[in-house]
Amino acid sequence: MDSVPEDTNKPFQEYPSKRSTTYDATGEDRISNLPDSVICHILRFLPTKNAVATAILSKSWETLFASIHDSVLHFDDSVLLHPEQASDSNMLDRKTSFTSFVCRVLNVILRDAMHIDAFFLSCEQEYDDDHINAWISEALSRNVESLHLNMTMKNADLLLRSYPVKNLNTVRLAHIEISLNEEQLIVELEENGLNFYKTVAELVVACSNVDHLWLSKETITGFYDEEGSYECFKEWIHGKEPVCSSLHLKKIELWEFSGEEDEVKLVEYFLTNAKVLEQIEICSSLSLEKVVKISNRLMSFKSFKGYSKTCQIQFHPS
Numbered sequence: 001m002d003s004v005p006e007d008t009n010k011p012f013q014e015y016p017s018k019r020s021t022t023y024d025a026t027g028e029d030r031i032s033n034l035p036d037s038v039i040c041h042i043l044r045f046l047p048t049k050n051a052v053a054t055a056i057l058s059k060s061w062e063t064l065f066a067s068i069h070d071s072v073l074h075f076d077d078s079v080l081l082h083p084e085q086a087s088d089s090n091m092l093d094r095k096t097s098f099t100s101f102v103c104r105v106l107n108v109i110l111r112d113a114m115h116i117d118a119f120f121l122s123c124e125q126e127y128d129d130d131h132i133n134a135w136i137s138e139a140l141s142r143n144v145e146s147l148h149l150n151m152t153m154k155n156a157d158l159l160l161r162s163y164p165v166k167n168l169n170t171v172r173l174a175h176i177e178i179s180l181n182e183e184q185l186i187v188e189l190e191e192n193g194l195n196f197y198k199t200v201a202e203l204v205v206a207c208s209n210v211d212h213l214w215l216s217k218e219t220i221t222g223f224y225d226e227e228g229s230y231e232c233f234k235e236w237i238h239g240k241e242p243v244c245s246s247l248h249l250k251k252i253e254l255w256e257f258s259g260e261e262d263e264v265k266l267v268e269y270f271l272t273n274a275k276v277l278e279q280i281e282i283c284s285s286l287s288l289e290k291v292v293k294i295s296n297r298l299m300s301f302k303s304f305k306g307y308s309k310t311c312q313i314q315f316h317p318s
Contacts, residue, residue: 040068048074074120106138118146214253249274257284271302277311283318291315
């Protein structure tokens with residue numbers, strides 16, 4: 001099979017027909033003659049942009065892609081846009097094309113899909129929050145089980161209030177920022193306030209089946225930087241039932257850990273409440289002396305107060 005054209009940002013209708021490329025020297029279309037189950041198996045392991053591009057070969061392949069069970073969608077604008085090759089003048093067109101591509105896959109090709117196994121969204125460029133929200137909402141509405149987000153985004157916690165995300169078992173967030181102004185910092189417990197501690201609390205409460213939680217410093221920036229964040233977190237979550245942490249959460253990864261008191265208390269919170277927690281991985285650039293000090297504190301806490309007494313705590317250099 002010929003490779004897909006490099007510039008995948010052009011509208012699909014602009015590509016010349018490649019139907020002839022599925023024929024061998026004898027004129028037999030061996031690929032399209034494969035059983036549907038085999039074609040679906042092949043499509044499942046292709047990158048999303050390549051799997052969707054197979055519709056160029058045959059319209060029936062688009063239907064097959066939409067019918068794949070446990071589909072994994074991976075949208076990465078660094079792959080589709082090739083920003084290193086683009087000038088400022090045409091980057092806007094490329095971003096528009098990426099937006100159209102994601103919308104077409106979610107709203108047209110997969111319009112009847114009821115389930116998405118995993119949804120990866122990685123954006124180096126900035127996009128309208130309405131588009132980002134719509135894409136993530138589409139994934140959540142399709143009962144996605146694994147959600148991976150890597151982008152600059154604000155108001156991410158609003159999504160968790162909009163959809164019941166009980167099917168999620170893996171959440172990975174990176175570089176998603178919650179912006180705070182002075183007024184919001186003063187009115188910390190206001191229901192509509194966008195607060196760093198609420199972002200973590202929303203995850204713990206809303207994602208009831210999550211067993212793997214991955215957080216980077218940008219995701220909960222204020223939690224790391226503002227003194228007293230942990231007390232606000234405890235106050236907000238008090239009285240709510242964190243089913244996720246108590247019954248399902250098995251692994252937590254914390255990146256860019258800086259050793260602040262509120263960070264350590266957050267780890268202690270999970271050690272206290274996550275009854276089935278098996279592993280905590282902490283990536284940090286702290287000195288060996290500080291790592292040993294924090295590690296000893298957490299191990300002592302786990303032994304005397306934690307439910308997860310068998311939980312392994314590992315530090316890695318970042």
